[in-house]
Amino acid sequence: MTLYAPTEPYDSGLLDTGDGNRIAYSQLGNPEGKPAVYVHGGPGAGTVRRPLRAWDPDAYRVILFDQRNCGRSTPHASDPAADMSLNTTRHLIDDMELLREHLGIEKWLLNGASWGVTLALAYAQQHPERVSEIIVQAVMTTSQAELDWLYRGAGRFRPEAWDRFRAGVPEEERDGDLLAAYARLMEHPDRVVRAKAAADWLAWEDAVITGEPNNSPGMYSDREVDDQIAFVRICSHIFSHGAWLDDDQLIRDAPKLAGIPGVIVTGRHDMGCPPQTAWELARNWPGARLYISEDSGHVGSPSMVQVVHDAIEEFKTR
Numbered sequence: 001m002t003l004y005a006p007t008e009p010y011d012s013g014l015l016d017t018g019d020g021n022r023i024a025y026s027q028l029g030n031p032e033g034k035p036a037v038y039v040h041g042g043p044g045a046g047t048v049r050r051p052l053r054a055w056d057p058d059a060y061r062v063i064l065f066d067q068r069n070c071g072r073s074t075p076h077a078s079d080p081a082a083d084m085s086l087n088t089t090r091h092l093i094d095d096m097e098l099l100r101e102h103l104g105i106e107k108w109l110l111n112g113a114s115w116g117v118t119l120a121l122a123y124a125q126q127h128p129e130r131v132s133e134i135i136v137q138a139v140m141t142t143s144q145a146e147l148d149w150l151y152r153g154a155g156r157f158r159p160e161a162w163d164r165f166r167a168g169v170p171e172e173e174r175d176g177d178l179l180a181a182y183a184r185l186m187e188h189p190d191r192v193v194r195a196k197a198a199a200d201w202l203a204w205e206d207a208v209i210t211g212e213p214n215n216s217p218g219m220y221s222d223r224e225v226d227d228q229i230a231f232v233r234i235c236s237h238i239f240s241h242g243a244w245l246d247d248d249q250l251i252r253d254a255p256k257l258a259g260i261p262g263v264i265v266t267g268r269h270d271m272g273c274p275p276q277t278a279w280e281l282a283r284n285w286p287g288a289r290l291y292i293s294e295d296s297g298h299v300g301s302p303s304m305v306q307v308v309h310d311a312i313e314e315f316k317t318r
Contacts, residue, residue, distance in 0.1 A: 001305070001309050002309075004054070004056055005057070006053055007028050007029060007051075007052075007057045009026035009064075010027060010028065010031060011027040012024070012026035014073075015095075017068075017091075017094075019086055020083070020086070021068050021069070021073065021074070021086060022073060023065055023068065023095050023099060024066045024073045024074075025064065025099060026063075026064050027061060027063055027064075027103070028052060028062045029055060029058075029062045030059065031061055033058070033059050033060045033061040034060050034109065034318075035060075035132075036055065036060050036063070036108060036109035036111060037063040037065070037099075037100075037110060037111070038052075038064050038111050039096075039111065039117075039119050039120045039123075040066070040071075040112070041113050041114035041138075042067070042115050042231055042235055043115045043119075044067070044232070044234030045070065045231055046066050046070045046227065047071055048064065052064075054305075054308070054309045054312055056316055059316040060312075060316060063099070063105075065096075065099060067092055067119070067234075068086070068087045068091060068092060068095065069082050069084075069087055069230060069234055070230045070231065077230035077233045078226035078230045080189065084233065084237045087237065088238075088244050089118075089119070089122055089238070089243045092119055093119070093127075096123050097123070100130060108130070108131065108132060109131075109132050109135070110124060111134075111135045113138045115235075116136075117137075117141065118141055118142045118243060118250065120136060121134075121136070121254075121281075122245065122250060124256075124257055125250065125254075125257065128257060128259075131260050132315075133263075134257070134260055134263070135262070135308060135312065136263070136264055136265070137266065137300070137308055138270060138272070138298050139264060139275075141251060142238075142242065142243040143245075143248050143251070143277070144242060144247050146273070147239055147242070150272055150273075152178070154208050154271055154272075157211070157271065158208065161204060161207035161208075162207075164204070165178070165200060165207075166178060168196070168197060168200030169181035169182060169185065177240065179236055180240040182197055182201055183236040185197035185236075186232055186233040186237070191229075194229050195225055195228070195229060197232065198225075198228040198233070199221065199228065201232045202231070205220035205221075205272075206219060206221050208298075209271060209272060209298050211271070212270070212299060213269055213295050213296065213297055213301060214300065214301045215297065216299050219299060250281070252284070254284035254288075255284060255286060257286070258285075258286040261318070262287070262289065263288070263289050263307070263308070263311040264289065265278075265293065265307050265308055265311075266279075266293070266296075267296030267298060267300065268295075268296065269295075269296065270296065270297050271297060271298065273298060278292070291304075293307065
């Protein structure tokens with residue numbers, strides 16, 4: 001695998017959305033290169049801060065951005081005054097389109113993982129003429145079945161951890177909608193309550209991937225308290241509303257992506273985003289290529305990284 005020398009951003013800024021939000025973005029690589037945007041996961045995790053060594057800095061113009069209310073975008077969701085009603089899938093799609101226009105980009109390659117797959121697909125299905133290629137891994141489309149699995153069904157494998165997750169909400173809500181219950185806790189006026197709920201949620205996220213190959217302990221919870229609060233506030237808000245998508249919408253509408261080259265990568269052992277979703281997406285997306293990495297879970301593996309890297313190399317001169 002060819003890894004390129006790390007580069008610093010040649011441009012960064014805050015994009016005013018016109019409704020009190022500002023979206024942090026940066027650009028790396030070649031200003032005249034092929035545009036590619038990384039769509040981060042979470043939702044609410046913020047964009048990657050490590051060097052992007054898979055992208056040829058001579059060939060690509062890489063755009064990174066923090067979705068609403070997380071990372072360096074403002075207002076931050078750790079601030080109770082941040083209005084979550086302005087953070088919906090529609091808002092996030094519109095932010096991406098506003099950013100594309102602001103940067104003067106005609107088309108860009110989309111790359112995303114986990115929740116970033118949901119947002120990338122939703123954007124591409126609404127604006128297919130603005131997408132050159134798509135590379136996605138750890139595939140999630142935020143269907144009700146996926147949410148039920150991640151926050152309830154997976155508890156069959158980690159019953160002790162799921163019981164702690166369930167115990168994190170008030171007793172009278174434990175047999176109901178846990179996502180909505182956590183979303184309510186994340187709006188509590190007491191920061192101590194919000195911080196505890198965030199820690200309980202992230203402990204469950206960590207538990208889900210504990211037994212995976214190449215697991216990274218504390219992958220979700222290893223962040224500053226403000227970032228934990230923002231992550232879980234955004235995540236519980238969006239997931240408790242089903243991401244404002246019709247159930248299975250992104251699979252149903254995958255034929256809209258016909259003509260857009262796509263590479264779909266999933267891990268055989270992904271407990272958070274089981275490979276069935278990637279399989280269904282590939283079946284409905286004309287011309288997309290599916291790769292199932294036999295030694296990968298949600299956090300990936302060298303073989304998964306290789307497939308993604310190969311796709312990045314393949315598309316850089318297309």
